[in-house]
Amino acid sequence: MDKRKLLPSSNKEPLKCSTICLVGQTRPLESKGYQYNNNSLCTFEGTLLANKPVYIVAFMTAENTICWKVFEHLGQETGKNHNNFRSSEWGPEAADVMCKEVRDYPAVRGLKVGDLIDATPKEFICK
Secondary structure, X not given: OOOOOOOOHHHHOOXXXXXXXXXXXXXXXXXXXOOOOOOOOOOOEEEEOOOOOXXXXXXXXXXXXXXXXXXXXXXXXXXXXXXOOOXXXXXXXXXXXXXXXXXXXXXXXXXXXXXXXXXXXXXXXXO
């Protein structure tokens, strides 16, 4: 496309990393310990932190698990420091580091992100 002059100049620039995400799915939960109703509807709930560029999303599944995500939006300078293709940023060690950084953040329905992390098998968490 570049040779035929069809490629926009912005597509020639290195990819920018503007968001990092930590995701997980808890083991099946007993409803009494978590304030989700077990019904046929799936409700996505989110928490936007007032003092940090972080958004947390969670929803209950039919298997009585909670799927959760923590999005951290990076500023221009921080995003430049994240190379999208560094494999060390995507392994289990990177997920562990991010889990420690976000565990005290409020999640949904009175839970903390750490409550969700603690209820999630390690192999069900990735960054």
